[in-house]
Amino acid sequence: MSSVIIPEYEVTHSRPNAFNKSYERKGELKHATHYCPGCGHGNVHKMLAEAIDQLGIQDRTILISPVGCSVFAYYYFDVGNVQAAHGRAPAVATAMKRSRPESILISYQGDGDLTAIGAAEILHAANRGENITVIFVNNGIYSMTGGQVAPTTLVGQKSTTTPNGRSIENEGYPMRVCELLATLEAPVYIERVGLGDNKQIAQATRAIKRAVENQSKGLGFSLVEVLSPCPTIWKMSAVDAQHWVRGVMEKTYPLGVYCDKTKDAHPRTPHAPAPPLSELRKIMGITSEEISAPEVKQEIAADKKKVDLHVRVAGFGGQGVLLLGEILAEAGLDAGMQVSWLPSYGPEMRSGTSNCHVRISSESIDSPLVALPDVLIAMNEPSLRKFDASVRPGGWVLYNGDTFPGDCERKDVNVLALPFTNIALEIGDARAANMVMLGALLEIADALPQASIDAALNRLVKSKKWIELDERALQMGRELYHEACVGV
Amino acid sequence: MDATAVKHDRGKMCVDENECKGCGLCMEACPPKVIAMSDHLNHYGYKTAEYCGEGCTGCGICFMVCPEPGAITVMRLKAKAAAAVSGSGLEGANA
Ligand SMILES: Cc1ncc(C[n+]2csc(CCOP(=O)(O)OP(=O)(O)O)c2C)c(N)n1
Ligand code: SF4
Ligand code: SF4
Ligand code: SF4
Numbered sequence: 001m002s003s004v005i006i007p008e009y010e011v012t013h014s015r016p017n018a019f020n021k022s023y024e025r026k027g028e029l030k031h032a033t034h035y036c037p038g039c040g041h042g043n044v045h046k047m048l049a050e051a052i053d054q055l056g057i058q059d060r061t062i063l064i065s066p067v068g069c070s071v072f073a074y075y076y077f078d079v080g081n082v083q084a085a086h087g088r089a090p091a092v093a094t095a096m097k098r099s100r101p102e103s104i105l106i107s108y109q110g111d112g113d114l115t116a117i118g119a120a121e122i123l124h125a126a127n128r129g130e131n132i133t134v135i136f137v138n139n140g141i142y143s144m145t146g147g148q149v150a151p152t153t154l155v156g157q158k159s160t161t162t163p164n165g166r167s168i169e170n171e172g173y174p175m176r177v178c179e180l181l182a183t184l185e186a187p188v189y190i191e192r193v194g195l196g197d198n199k200q201i202a203q204a205t206r207a208i209k210r211a212v213e214n215q216s217k218g219l220g221f222s223l224v225e226v227l228s229p230c231p232t233i234w235k236m237s238a239v240d241a242q243h244w245v246r247g248v249m250e251k252t253y254p255l256g257v258y259c260d261k262t263k264d265a266h267p268r269t270p271h272a273p274a275p276p277l278s279e280l281r282k283i284m285g286i287t288s289e290e291i292s293a294p295e296v297k298q299e300i301a302a303d304k305k306k307v308d309l310h311v312r313v314a315g316f317g318g319q320g321v322l323l324l325g326e327i328l329a330e331a332g333l334d335a336g337m338q339v340s341w342l343p344s345y346g347p348e349m350r351s352g353t354s355n356c357h358v359r360i361s362s363e364s365i366d367s368p369l370v371a372l373p374d375v376l377i378a379m380n381e382p383s384l385r386k387f388d389a390s391v392r393p394g395g396w397v398l399y400n401g402d403t404f405p406g407d408c409e410r411k412d413v414n415v416l417a418l419p420f421t422n423i424a425l426e427i428g429d430a431r432a433a434n435m436v437m438l439g440a441l442l443e444i445a446d447a448l449p450q451a452s453i454d455a456a457l458n459r460l461v462k463s464k465k466w467i468e469l470d471e472r473a474l475q476m477g478r479e480l481y482h483e484a485c486v487g488v
Numbered sequence: 489m490d491a492t493a494v495k496h497d498r499g500k501m502c503v504d505e506n507e508c509k510g511c512g513l514c515m516e517a518c519p520p521k522v523i524a525m526s527d528h529l530n531h532y533g534y535k536t537a538e539y540c541g542e543g544c545t546g547c548g549i550c551f552m553v554c555p556e557p558g559a560i561t562v563m564r565l566k567a568k569a570a571a572a573v574s575g576s577g578l579e580g581a582n583a
Contacts, residue, residue: 009500010566013551015558031506032532035555038511042555049557076557198517198549205552231511238511 016049018058023075034072038238040195040228040245041070044137044208045077048106051209052079055216061104062096064089066118068110069144069230070137087118090125093132101270104215105132112142115151115175122181126221129186131268133211134223136177139230140249147233151175154252174252178225182258188220190259194227196246200255210262218267227253286459307337307362307447310370312387314355315379315400320434323460324377325356328438330456331448332360340368353382360447375444377437379420384408396444398437416440416484423480424473432473439477499546500563501539507559508536514550514560523550 022030035042052058062080065073066089074081080103084092089107097105107125114122114136125132141159142148149159149166152174156165166174178192189211193204204226211222227249229241236244275283311328315321322343329341342357357370372392378384379400385408391397393412404417424433442448453474461467501523503514508530514537515523522543530536537559546564554560 006500006563008496008565009563011561012546012564013548013560013562015561019557031504031558032509033556037509037534037555038513039555042557043553046552046555046557198553201517201552238513239516242513242516 016046016053018049018052018061018078019045019076020078025072025075033076035069036230036232038229038231038241039069040139040226040230041137043195043201043204044108044135044226044228045070045073047205047208048108048135048212049077050205051212052077052104054209055213057104057212057216060102061106062093062100063106063108064093064096066107066109066113067144068113068142070108070110071144073108087113087116087121089113089118090121090130090132090134093134094125094128094130097130097132098271099274104212106212107132107134109134109136110143111136111138111140111152111177112145112148112150115177119151122177122223126181126187126223127184129188129220129268131215131218131220131270132222133215134221135208135211136223136225137228138177138225138253139228139233140174141230141233143230143233152177154249176253178223178253178258181223186221187223187259188261188265189214189222189257190224191257192225192227192253192255194245194250194255195229196227196242196250200246203255214262214265218270219262219265220268225253227255305362307360309358309360309445309447310372310374310392311358311360311377311441311445312355312370312373312375312390313358313377313379314353314383314387315377315434316383317354318431319379320431321354321377321379322356324434324438325358327453327456327460328358328441329360330460331452334452334455335448337362337447338365340365342368342370353386355383355387360445375441377441379433379437381405396441398440400433400437416481418480418484420477423476427472427476428469432469435470435473436477436480439474439479440481441477442474443478443481496565497542497544497546498565499544501544501546501550502561502563503537503539504559504561505530505536505538507556508534509556509559510535510537511555512537513553513555517549517553519547519549520545 033042052061058079063073063077065071065083067086071083074083082092089109093105093107138152140150140152140154142150147159148161149171153159153166154174155168158165178190181187182190191207193207194200195204207224211224214222227245229245231238231241234241313321313325325341329339332339338361340359344355357368359365359368359370372390373395374392375396376387376391377398381401384399388408391413396414399417400420401417402419404415420433420436421430424430424436457467457470461470520543522540523537524540525535526538546562548562551560551562
């Protein structure tokens with residue numbers, strides 16, 4: 001670090017405080033950014049850091065970095081940092097702003113990120129007038145991935161995917177984001193600036209500060225588009241790239257203020273905080289008297305044995321596959337466990353296959369996907385064939401059918417194969433087969449109290465007649481499991 | 489050194505050679521053209537910019553055009569010392 005102290009002089013311009021003093025990057029690279037020499041991202045970072053310093057908001061700023069060359073912005077800014085999925089920065093900023101209204105949310109995005117994959121996110125964030133600041137760095141190309149065409153690429157400009165130059169017939173016209181968003185009513189401030197020369201850079205510095213300041217005043221949605229050099233992909237020297245911004249790029253993207261309602265804008269009322277969990281049932285219209293409010297029974301999970309159950313349920317639409325999984329998960333929830341229920345069904349509503357993943361655990365759940373089920377409930381043969389091989393060695397297959405197909409047999413799993421549909425028919429309705437199978441599963445898993453099953457049934461099954469039938473079906477399933485085990 | 493005895497420039501700039509990547513934007517931007525490229529290669533193999541030693545006005549333009557967070561530091565003559573220097577105001581000031 002250069003800290004030359006000369007008594008007659010005072011430092012007027014130096015590394016802004018909003019930057020980290022050194023970067024947690026690879027060993028050798030603690031001082032240098034990962035940007036190429038002359039990259040505009042560096043300038044924009046600096047302007048943003050200066051604005052954060054000048055507005056005194058470093059402690060409450062959260063920067064959302066995108067996918068693209070600026071993906072590593074979090075190495076440099078000493079503020080809160082979240083790195084969003086490609087194009088989703090405005091959605092992440094929206095959520096964070098609404099849940100932390102006192103924070104200053106900056107959505108930092110490239111042109112591929114913002115105008116291609118993230119086109120919907122930015123449009124709707126602007127249309128909602130979210131009180132966030134969007135810094136949109138337009139270098140007219142997908143840089144990080146090596147120079148593919150972007151919606152912003154100039155007509156005639158060559159890229160790896162438009163080797164003969166962008167043509168309007170093939171790729172359409174360069175997308176003018178400021179003009180487009182300025183047609184919306186909600187945004188308060190939209191300006192396009194450039195990094196084409198000293199004057200433009202000074203104006204860009206002012207615009208970025210304003211866009212952040214607007215948010216700190218609560219005024220609403222502000223966006224600054226910065227025409228920014230990418231010397232590497234443009235295959236130019238840094239100085240030529242700067243000139244190209246001013247001489248060429250600017251013709252397609254005129255600089256200027258496209259919307260400024262800041263004078264008349266009133267501070268927006270922050271969104272109300274989310275309602276407490278205890279009110280959720282009322283809000284969702286779950287009113288039945290007999291259901292007591294679900295308490296979070298942490299202690300139960302704590303002193304109970306460790307549970308980590310992975311279940312896959314599969315069958316045809318109409319067999320109650322999803323409901324089976326839902327009741328299982330709901331019961332787990334009632335018992336104070338962590339649960340996940342992930343339905344997965346084909347496009348056909350009828351006669352299509354459907355399946356769901358259920359996890360019940362005494363610890364937090366890392367992924368709702370069940371790749372290696374402890375128990376597979378296969379309600380028909382196609383489902384068995386599809387998932388049989390995935391069952392964890394030592395696990396269980398519950399199969400709805402008279403005979404277990406010989407070619408599906410495995411030595412390392414337990415099988416309970418019974419005509420569950422017929423059994424359900426005998427006790428009242430073939431459609432209760434799912435509950436007979438659930439009954440058997442509950443015995444195998446031995447993790448959930450009957451009271452939690454009852455609570456789940458009451459919550460998810462609306463008719464009394466069906467609750468009663470399902471209770472009988474569950475009991476039948478439990479008994480069938482024990483009979484089968486004795487028989488073994 | 490005695491401030492009254494020496495003629496001070498209004499500004500000074502210095503380049504941290506660990507951070508400079510030699511893009512040359514500061515040289516292009518500096519109004520009085522008092523920045524040059526050194527022949528020396530830094531740790532990363534970049535040539536780096538360096539101050540010519542005199543003529544800086546302290547305008548800060550090089551700082552804002554430089555893409556690197558802390559490569560450039562600009563200083564200005566303190567008001568007291570400036571009073572001792574004859575001459576016009578801070579032309580091109582951009583702070
Ligand atoms: C969902 C997803 N799709 C595609 C990619 C590949 N990808 C990485 S960066 C990028 C384009 C970035 O371009 P831009 O937003 O213009 O940023 P720049 O690199 O130019 O700063 C793409 C398509 C990805 N990482 N994730
Ligand atoms: S490829 Fe372009 S945008 Fe990416 S760091 Fe290099 S100059 Fe910057
Ligand atoms: S502060 Fe101004 S005059 Fe001094 S070196 Fe930088 S650009 Fe040149
Ligand atoms: S602008 Fe910055 S990085 Fe580029 S040559 Fe000058 S000091 Fe070095």
